[in-house]
Amino acid sequence: MKYPKNICLLLIFAMLFSIATQQVYAKDYVIGEHKVPVTKPDPASTYVGSEKCKTCHMEKYNDWKTSGHPYKLNTPAEEQAFNSPPIPAPDGYTYNDIYLVIGGWGWKSRYMDINGYIITKTGANRDKNGSNQYNIATKQWVDYKPGQTLKFDCGNCHTTGYSLAGNKDNKKGIVGTWEEKSIGCEACHGPGSVHVAKGGGKGVGIIHNESAAVCGACHTRGADDTKIIAKDGKFIDHHEQYPELLNSPHKGLNCVQCHDPHKGTHNGQTNPTEGASIKAQCSTCHAQQDADFTGSTMQKAGVECADCHMPDTGESAVGDAAKFKGDIATHLFKINTDPNAKFFDDAGKFANGYLTLDWVCLNCHNDENKAWAGQYAKGIHKFVKAEATATAKPAPTPKTPAFEALLAISALLVAVLVRRR
Numbered sequence: 001m002k003y004p005k006n007i008c009l010l011l012i013f014a015m016l017f018s019i020a021t022q023q024v025y026a027k028d029y030v031i032g033e034h035k036v037p038v039t040k041p042d043p044a045s046t047y048v049g050s051e052k053c054k055t056c057h058m059e060k061y062n063d064w065k066t067s068g069h070p071y072k073l074n075t076p077a078e079e080q081a082f083n084s085p086p087i088p089a090p091d092g093y094t095y096n097d098i099y100l101v102i103g104g105w106g107w108k109s110r111y112m113d114i115n116g117y118i119i120t121k122t123g124a125n126r127d128k129n130g131s132n133q134y135n136i137a138t139k140q141w142v143d144y145k146p147g148q149t150l151k152f153d154c155g156n157c158h159t160t161g162y163s164l165a166g167n168k169d170n171k172k173g174i175v176g177t178w179e180e181k182s183i184g185c186e187a188c189h190g191p192g193s194v195h196v197a198k199g200g201g202k203g204v205g206i207i208h209n210e211s212a213a214v215c216g217a218c219h220t221r222g223a224d225d226t227k228i229i230a231k232d233g234k235f236i237d238h239h240e241q242y243p244e245l246l247n248s249p250h251k252g253l254n255c256v257q258c259h260d261p262h263k264g265t266h267n268g269q270t271n272p273t274e275g276a277s278i279k280a281q282c283s284t285c286h287a288q289q290d291a292d293f294t295g296s297t298m299q300k301a302g303v304e305c306a307d308c309h310m311p312d313t314g315e316s317a318v319g320d321a322a323k324f325k326g327d328i329a330t331h332l333f334k335i336n337t338d339p340n341a342k343f344f345d346d347a348g349k350f351a352n353g354y355l356t357l358d359w360v361c362l363n364c365h366n367d368e369n370k371a372w373a374g375q376y377a378k379g380i381h382k383f384v385k386a387e388a389t390a391t392a393k394p395a396p397t398p399k400t401p402a403f404e405a406l407l408a409i410s411a412l413l414v415a416v417l418v419r420r421r
């Protein structure tokens with residue numbers, strides 16, 4: 001009777017060991033701002049990397065390589081390769097001291113030291129707080145959380161196949177691990193091993209989801225996707241396109257109706273064409289507004305729909321609040337033409353769900369104010385044409401032939417009288 005009891009104990013121990021082992025080694029992948037579990041296209045799916053996708057999807061792969069998605073994290077060699085001239089390392093460091101560069105493609109770059117911590121102190125002795133973020137547009141070093149001890153915990157949006165467990169390459173400064181750095185094909189399409197093993201095919205072991213929520217997983221900020229978080233009460237913070245869309249009249253649309261998700265929109269280091277991803281113009285849906293606007297003075301001056309309906313209200317690296325100019329276009333679209341309307345709430349924590357006349361008009365007309373802009377805002381699409389008609393000078397009244405004849409006779413009589421004298 002002893003042996004069955006021992007066998008039972010061994011079985012229980014084996015079961016507990018198995019569960020413990022699974023908990024230690026199982027990959028619980030998460031994605032996005034809210035760190036939601038990754039949806040697998042097949043229970044057996046694992047990550048294979050974007051290079052595998054290139055074999056069959058060369059055109060999509062090449063488009064993706066021009067976008068900013070593959071360059072959220074870069075090795076020092078990669079960073080220097082696509083920047084000409086190369087972006088310098090922070091003061092007091094060489095690229096031999098850098099593990100990975102965060103960004104560096106389009107707006108800014110930050111740096112992880114050899115232990116994976118984000119560099120916040122610079123200088124010869126590395127005791128100077130700040131000067132740790134390089135802004136590409138201005139080629140200037142600025143402060144980012146100067147002097148703080150910062151771990152890199154952004155892998156849920158900056159990598160593919162991210163898990164909160166462990167530390168990548170045993171770097172203590174990195175929270176979690178990943179299967180592929182930056183945003184690869186499988187970040188949106190799910191782990192692709194089953195798709196590859198079965199020889200591909202639409203919907204075979206792969207996810208094809210065109211919902212705006214797919215993009216919104218990372219293009220949002222904070223716990224509530226309907227709240228648009230302000231940056232110091234001056235700008236909208238970067239990567240908030242999804243909450244902006246949800247607050248806009250276009251909340252029923254999906255991102256891919258206007259954008260090719262494989263191409264870049266911003267003209268970054270590998271994308272020389274601003275707006276390359278745009279596949280639908282405003283006139284596609286807004287034919288009447290386009291007809292009203294065409295031929296107006298504003299249109300002839302080169303003003304486009306996006307200049308007013310998608311001004312740069314967001315800031316990733318460089319902005320001038322006094323001139324209402326950031327470096328990321330908004331997706332709010334709707335304009336509140338009330339001169340008293342406020343873009344941010346009174347506390348300066350959140351943006352309201354509309355654009356105001358300062359951001360729409362005063363980023364060009366810096367010498368004016370919202371009251372002035374309010375006079376012209378309503379009906380602006382065709383206002384200038386109407387004004388030109390209303391203020392046109394009346395045509396001169398033509399002179400009649402009888403009047404001309406009388407004038408000639410009078411002149412002749414005057415001449416005769418003068419001669420007689």
